[in-house]
Amino acid sequence: MISDPAPPGAVPPPEGSPGTLGWQGIRDVMMDRIRARHYAPGALIPNEADLAAEFGCARATVNRALRELAEAGFLDRRRKAGTRVIAEPRRKATLEIPLIRAAIEDLGAAYSFRLLTREIAPPPPEVRAALRLEDDVPLLHVVTLHLADAVPHMVEDRWVVLATVPAIEAADLTRDNPNEWLVRNAPYSEGTMRCGAALAGAMASHLGCTAREAVLVVERATWLDGAPITLARQHYAPAYGLTLAL
Amino acid sequence: MISDPAPPGAVPPPEGSPGTLGWQGIRDVMMDRIRARHYAPGALIPNEADLAAEFGCARATVNRALRELAEAGFLDRRRKAGTRVIAEPRRKATLEIPLIRAAIEDLGAAYSFRLLTREIAPPPPEVRAALRLEDDVPLLHVVTLHLADAVPHMVEDRWVVLATVPAIEAADLTRDNPNEWLVRNAPYSEGTMRCGAALAGAMASHLGCTAREAVLVVERATWLDGAPITLARQHYAPAYGLTLAL
DNA sequence: AGGCGTTTTATGTCTGCACATAATCAGCCT
DNA sequence: AGGCTGATTATGTGCAGACATAAAACGCCT
Numbered sequence: 267m268i269s270d271p272a273p274p275g276a277v278p279p280p281e282g283s284p285g286t287l288g289w290q291g292i293r294d295v296m297m298d299r300i301r302a303r304h305y306a307p308g309a310l311i312p313n314e315a316d317l318a319a320e321f322g323c324a325r326a327t328v329n330r331a332l333r334e335l336a337e338a339g340f341l342d343r344r345r346k347a348g349t350r351v352i353a354e355p356r357r358k359a360t361l362e363i364p365l366i367r368a369a370i371e372d373l374g375a376a377y378s379f380r381l382l383t384r385e386i387a388p389p390p391p392e393v394r395a396a397l398r399l400e401d402d403v404p405l406l407h408v409v410t411l412h413l414a415d416a417v418p419h420m421v422e423d424r425w426v427v428l429a430t431v432p433a434i435e436a437a438d439l440t441r442d443n444p445n446e447w448l449v450r451n452a453p454y455s456e457g458t459m460r461c462g463a464a465l466a467g468a469m470a471s472h473l474g475c476t477a478r479e480a481v482l483v484v485e486r487a488t489w490l491d492g493a494p495i496t497l498a499r500q501h502y503a504p505a506y507g508l509t510l511a512l
Numbered sequence: 513m514i515s516d517p518a519p520p521g522a523v524p525p526p527e528g529s530p531g532t533l534g535w536q537g538i539r540d541v542m543m544d545r546i547r548a549r550h551y552a553p554g555a556l557i558p559n560e561a562d563l564a565a566e567f568g569c570a571r572a573t574v575n576r577a578l579r580e581l582a583e584a585g586f587l588d589r590r591r592k593a594g595t596r597v598i599a600e601p602r603r604k605a606t607l608e609i610p611l612i613r614a615a616i617e618d619l620g621a622a623y624s625f626r627l628l629t630r631e632i633a634p635p636p637p638e639v640r641a642a643l644r645l646e647d648d649v650p651l652l653h654v655v656t657l658h659l660a661d662a663v664p665h666m667v668e669d670r671w672v673v674l675a676t677v678p679a680i681e682a683a684d685l686t687r688d689n690p691n692e693w694l695v696r697n698a699p700y701s702e703g704t705m706r707c708g709a710a711l712a713g714a715m716a717s718h719l720g721c722t723a724r725e726a727v728l729v730v731e732r733a734t735w736l737d738g739a740p741i742t743l744a745r746q747h748y749a750p751a752y753g754l755t756l757a758l
Numbered sequence: 759a760g761g762c763g764t765t766t767t768a769t770g771t772c773t774g775c776a777c778a779t780a781a782t783c784a785g786c787c788t
Numbered sequence: 789a790g791g792c793t794g795a796t797t798a799t800g801t802g803c804a805g806a807c808a809t810a811a812a813a814c815g816c817c818t
Binding site: 300307355356359456458459462464480486490504506507508512 | 546547599600602604605606610611614692696701702703704706707708710727729732734748751753755757758
C-alpha cells in the first residue's frame with residue numbers, strides 16, 4: 267500500500283494551480299516529500315501516470331523528474347515493481363579531477379613545473395600489475411614536480427605505455443607537462459582512482475618537508491578500450507587535501 | 513565551420529540502417545567520434561536537427577544523447593551557440609559515500625563497533641567554524657570505533673547539532689551506530705567533504721598503530737536547508753585508502 | 759502443493775510537434 | 789564608430805500518444 271495520507275509532518279505543495287512548475291519543480295516537490303517522509307522510507311510512491319495527473323502534466327515530465335532522483339540515489343525504480351523510496355540513500359561525492367595547472371591557479375597561485383626525470387625503462391612489478399600489463403615492454407617514466415608560487419605542491423610519478431600512446435615519445439614535455447599533454451591527447455574510457463595516506467619518505471626532498479610527515483597520495487590508472495595508457499602516483503604537499511562536492 | 517570530413521582517423525559508424533540504435537547508441541557513436549577526433553577538440557558539432565536526420569531519429573533522442581555527454585563533461589552546450597567539443601575535458605570521479613557497516617561488509621569482514629565517547633559539550637572553535645555555527649550551544653559529541661573482523665578500521669569523531677536533530681538525544685546509539693542513525697533519520701541537502709592525510713597521533717591507540725604512522729582523514733559536514741546537522745572526522749587505519757570510480 | 763505459461767502493470771524509450779529561452783548577428787539609427 | 793533593436797537560430801522543455809520490456813501476479817494444469 268502507498269503511504270499517501272502523510273504520516274508525520276507534511277510538506278506537499280502541489281497546489282491547485284495547473285501545471286506550471288516544470289520537471290525541476292516536480293523533482294523539488296518530490297524531494298521535499300521524501301525528506302518530510304510524506305512518502306515513508308522504503309515505501310512505494312504513486313506511479314508516473316497518477317503523479318502526472320496530480321501535477322497536471324505529461325507522464326514524460328514526471329519521468330524526467332523521477333529519473334533524476336533515482337540517479338541521485340533517492341529512489342529505486344524497477345519496471346512493473348514501481349518506484350520505491352530508498353531508506354538508506356547511498357549518496358555520492360564527486361571529485362573534479364584537477365588539471366594540475368588549473369587546480370593551482372584556482373588557488374590563486376602562479377603555476378610552474380619542473381621535469382625531474384624522463385627515461386624509458388622497464389616498469390617495476392607493481393606498476394605492471396596496476397596497469398594489467400602482460401608483456402614486459404619498457405614504458406616512459408616521468409617524474410614531475412608541480413609548484414604553486416614556486417613552492418612545491420605535488421610530485422607526480424608517472425608511467426606511460428608507449429605502445430598505446432606512441433606520440434608522447436616525441437612530445438616536448440618541458441613545454442606541456444605530462445599531465446596536460448595526456449589530457450589533451452590521450453582520451454581514456456576506463457580508469458581507477460584511489461587516495462590514501464603515506465609518509466613523505468623519499469618524496470620529502472622534492473616536497474620540501476621531512477620524511478616523517480604525512481602526505482596525501484592519489485593513484486590513478488587509465489585505459490582506452492582495454493589498452494593501458496598510464497599510471498600516475500601523486501604525492502601532495504603536507505596539509506593539502508582534496509575537496510569533494512556532495 | 514564544422515569539422516565534418518573527419519581530419520585524422522575516422523570511426524563514424526552511423527550506417528545506412530534506419531534508426532534502431534536508441535539514445536545510448538547515439539551517445540556511444542558520438543563519444544567514439546569525439547575520441548577519434550572526427551569532431552576536432554574545441555569545434556562545433558552539427559546541430560540536433562541535422563544529427564537527428566543523420567541518425568534517422570527524432571530530435572529528442574539526439575538531445576538525450578548529447579545531454580548525457582554534456583553532463584559527463586565532454587560537450588559544452590549553449591543555446592544558439594551550438595554544441596562544442598571540450599578540448600580539455602575535466603572528468604569527474606565519484607565516491608559512493610559508504611555506510612560504514614556496508615563498506616566493511618563489502619570487504620568480506622564482519623562489522624562491529626564500539627561507542628567510545630558520548631557527551632553533550634560545547635564544541636571547540638574549529639568545529640563551530642566548520643559547521644558555520646553562530647550560537648555557542650552545546651552539541652552531542654560521539655566518538656565511535658568501527659571494526660572489521662574485530663580489527664580497528666576507523667575512528668569517527670562526530671559532533672551533532674541537537675537544535676537541528678533533537679531526536680538523536682533519545683536514540684540508543686549503542687544499537688544503531690551514529691553513522692547509521694543519521695543516514696536513516698537526518699536527510700541533508702548540502703554538505704562538504706574533504707580528504708587529507710595526517711599522522712595517527714592520538715588516534716593511534718584506538719587504531720592499534722603507532723602515533724607516527726600516516727592515516728587517511730576524511731572530514732564531512734552536512735546541512736539541511738542551511739541548518740547545520742553534523743560534522744564528522746574519520747581516521748582510517750593505516751594502509752586503507754578510498755577507491756573512487758571514474 | 760508445486761510448477762509453468764499468460765496476463766497485467768509500471769517503467770523505459772521513441773516520435774512529432776509545439777513553444778520557451780537565450781544568445782548571436784545583422785541592420786538601423788544617431 | 790558606437791550603440792540599440794529586432795530577427796534568427798540552437799538548445800531547453802513540454803505534450804500526447806505509442807510501443808517495448810521487465811517483472812510481478814494470476815490462473816491453470818498436473
